[in-house]
Amino acid sequence: METNRPFLVRHEFLLRRLHSLSGLVPVGAYMVIHLLANASIWNGPATYQSAVHQIHSLGRALIVVEWVFIFLPILFHGLYGLVIIRESQPNSGAYPLVGNIRYTLQRATGMIALLFIVWHVFHMHGWFHGEAWRELIDPWGAQFAPYNAASTAAEAVQQSTLVTLLYAVGITACVFHLANGVWTIGITWGVWTTPGAQRRANYVAGAIGLGVLAVGLAAWAGFAFGVRTSDPEAMDAIRAIERRLLQEKIDSGLITEEQASEKSAHFGAPTDR
Amino acid sequence: MAHQSGHGHGHASVATGHRKLADWIDVRVLRQDGPGQASYWERHRIPYEPEMNVISVLQRMAAQAKTVDGRAVAPVAWECNCLEEVCGACTMVINGRVRQSCSALVDRLLRENPGEIELQPMGKFPVVRDLVVDRGRLFRALERMKAWIPVDGYFDMGQGLRQSQSAQEEMYPLSECMSCGCCLEACPQYTKIELARAEGETDEAWQARVREAYDLGFAGAHAISQVMLFNAHPTGRNNASERLDALTDPGGIQDCGNAQNCVAVCPKRIPLTTSIGRAGRAATLHSFRSFFDR
Numbered sequence: 001m002e003t004n005r006p007f008l009v010r011h012e013f014l015l016r017r018l019h020s021l022s023g024l025v026p027v028g029a030y031m032v033i034h035l036l037a038n039a040s041i042w043n044g045p046a047t048y049q050s051a052v053h054q055i056h057s058l059g060r061a062l063i064v065v066e067w068v069f070i071f072l073p074i075l076f077h078g079l080y081g082l083v084i085i086r087e088s089q090p091n092s093g094a095y096p097l098v099g100n101i102r103y104t105l106q107r108a109t110g111m112i113a114l115l116f117i118v119w120h121v122f123h124m125h126g127w128f129h130g131e132a133w134r135e136l137i138d139p140w141g142a143q144f145a146p147y148n149a150a151s152t153a154a155e156a157v158q159q160s161t162l163v164t165l166l167y168a169v170g171i172t173a174c175v176f177h178l179a180n181g182v183w184t185i186g187i188t189w190g191v192w193t194t195p196g197a198q199r200r201a202n203y204v205a206g207a208i209g210l211g212v213l214a215v216g217l218a219a220w221a222g223f224a225f226g227v228r229t230s231d232p233e234a235m236d237a238i239r240a241i242e243r244r245l246l247q248e249k250i251d252s253g254l255i256t257e258e259q260a261s262e263k264s265a266h267f268g269a270p271t272d273r
Numbered sequence: 274m275a276h277q278s279g280h281g282h283g284h285a286s287v288a289t290g291h292r293k294l295a296d297w298i299d300v301r302v303l304r305q306d307g308p309g310q311a312s313y314w315e316r317h318r319i320p321y322e323p324e325m326n327v328i329s330v331l332q333r334m335a336a337q338a339k340t341v342d343g344r345a346v347a348p349v350a351w352e353c354n355c356l357e358e359v360c361g362a363c364t365m366v367i368n369g370r371v372r373q374s375c376s377a378l379v380d381r382l383l384r385e386n387p388g389e390i391e392l393q394p395m396g397k398f399p400v401v402r403d404l405v406v407d408r409g410r411l412f413r414a415l416e417r418m419k420a421w422i423p424v425d426g427y428f429d430m431g432q433g434l435r436q437s438q439s440a441q442e443e444m445y446p447l448s449e450c451m452s453c454g455c456c457l458e459a460c461p462q463y464t465k466i467e468l469a470r471a472e473g474e475t476d477e478a479w480q481a482r483v484r485e486a487y488d489l490g491f492a493g494a495h496a497i498s499q500v501m502l503f504n505a506h507p508t509g510r511n512n513a514s515e516r517l518d519a520l521t522d523p524g525g526i527q528d529c530g531n532a533q534n535c536v537a538v539c540p541k542r543i544p545l546t547t548s549i550g551r552a553g554r555a556a557t558l559h560s561f562r563s564f565f566d567r
Contacts, residue, residue: 005489005523009489009523010523012523012524012525012527012528013521013522013523013525013526013527013556013560014560016527016528017527017557017560084530087462087464087528088461088462088464088530089461089462089464090461091459091461091534092461094369094370095370095459095534095537095538097532097533097534097537099531099532099533099534099537100461100532100533100534100537102532103461103530103531103532103533104461106530183531184530184531187531187546187549187550187553188527188529188531188553189553189554189557190550190551190552190553190554190555190556190557190558191554192550193547193550193551193553193554194544194547194550195544195546195547197550198546198550
């Protein structure tokens with residue numbers, strides 16, 4: 001009978017451990033870096049744009065890095081997470097204990113995080129490339145232009161009150177999921193085993209959670225309120241900085257005119273809206 | 274037994290310090306006539322006596338065998354055995370919380386929830402009848418994990434290794450497990466597995482099908498803790514690798530979701546989450562060993 005068992009059942013132990021590990025590395029680690037990079041908006045649009053240029057300096061390798069270290073791990077962690085949730089029967093109503101409430105929240109925030117990330121990638125990146133597709137989904141998706149990073153990201157986050165709120169909720173859910181996940185990873189792999197060790201680990205996980213939440217909400221506030229998209233003069237100033245930084249890259253030969261056009265806002269390089 | 278109520282009246286209850294908490298006790302009980310049948314609620318009313326436990330409530334209910342509106346019904350079925358919280362047979366869900374009915378004191382229940390007691394069979398096991406459930410999966414999990422020490426044989430194996438006092442003190446609490454099922458009932462990862470026997474299915478085929486279904490389900494905290502107990506034993510350690518294989522098979526330690534309800538509801542206060550943490554560590558090392566040393 002054992003040979004007839006489906007793949008997911010036969011390799012349950014390995015898959016669960018990979019799920020546990022992938023939540024920390026690379027997904028959790030990537031999220032922290034992502035939030036830190038975005039929080040750099042508080043040092044001005046030039047700093048943020050430079051950070052984005054640095055990421056995009058990988059050129060054609062970027063898509064490989066994105067798929068191997070970001071998209072595939074997130075998809076695996078998220079989809080296998082749904083398999084795990086399908087097998088669970090939360091009962092925090094009947095047994096309202098702290099650990100049990102955290103168990104239920106871990107699953108709730110996991111589902112929120114998955115939906116949020118899928119939407120977030122659509123909203124900013126657009127899921128697929130191609131001009132016709134981008135025009136079709138405008139203004140719902142593909143709102144972020146890497147070479148107009150600060151201006152387009154701020155406009156996207158401030159698109160509507162609902163979008164701004166979705167980002168706050170999404171970031172909070174992701175951070176809770178990571179912090180509580182850090183605690184459960186330690187139990188799963190057998191790092192902290194006794195109640196005393198698990199209590200101390202709780203403080204560490206809580207501190208990590210509060211720290212990452214501060215960074216995440218700072219990044220959110222930077223784009224939601226820090227950049228004044230309603231002020232045309234301020235936005236022109238930001239776009240001028242973005243154009244100058246792009247021109248430097250073009251002049252030094254790191255970016256071609258064609259690439260510049262592809263990754264700039266409004267499909268025209270360099271934009272002077 | 275009825276005359277005891279007169280005797281009990283007049284001296285204060287040990288449990289509560291109250292003389293009389295009520296004249297009557299209403300018992301709402303979730304009944305089921307047989308396996309796979311629909312369940313239904315029924316209300317019974319019995320006269321209050323001080324210092325009852327839920328077993329004595331069930332005895333009064335069985336003796337009168339009628340509902341609150343006077344309808345004669347079949348007596349409510351339940352299981353009990355030791356009456357001192359060491360066998361686990363009388364485990365059921367009382368006022369929404371799983372526990373033993375022998376050690377569930379009525380005076381305390383009435384102070385939590387005046388006038389009424391609610392009884393349900395455990396929800397994670399197939400109901401046999403009323404409050405009687407089939408806990409076969411619980412025992413199958415112990416079998417899966419080889420939760421014993423194989424010392425039977427033709428040879429005199431001599432004395433076992435000496436155990437240190439500190440090791441004994443760590444192992445003793447784990448040995449107190451009475452296989453009652455509280456940890457499983459409260460566990461959100463342990464979901465009910467109930468199969469229906471097919472028409473004309475042989476005993477062998479039916480049992481094999483049930484065993485396979487049970488073996489794919491989560492083993493549960495009790496079985497994980499027993500692995501830690503027997504792997505800590507100087508003689509039991511000889512089979513540690515086999516137990517860890519079972520622990521990392523489908524439905525093993527990896528299914529734990531760390532809700533930690535098990536340790537909170539365990540009537541014997543067994544450090545189940547410590548066992549789970551240690552089992553996680555043992556499984557990590559064991560899987561590394563079996564992958565890299567093969």
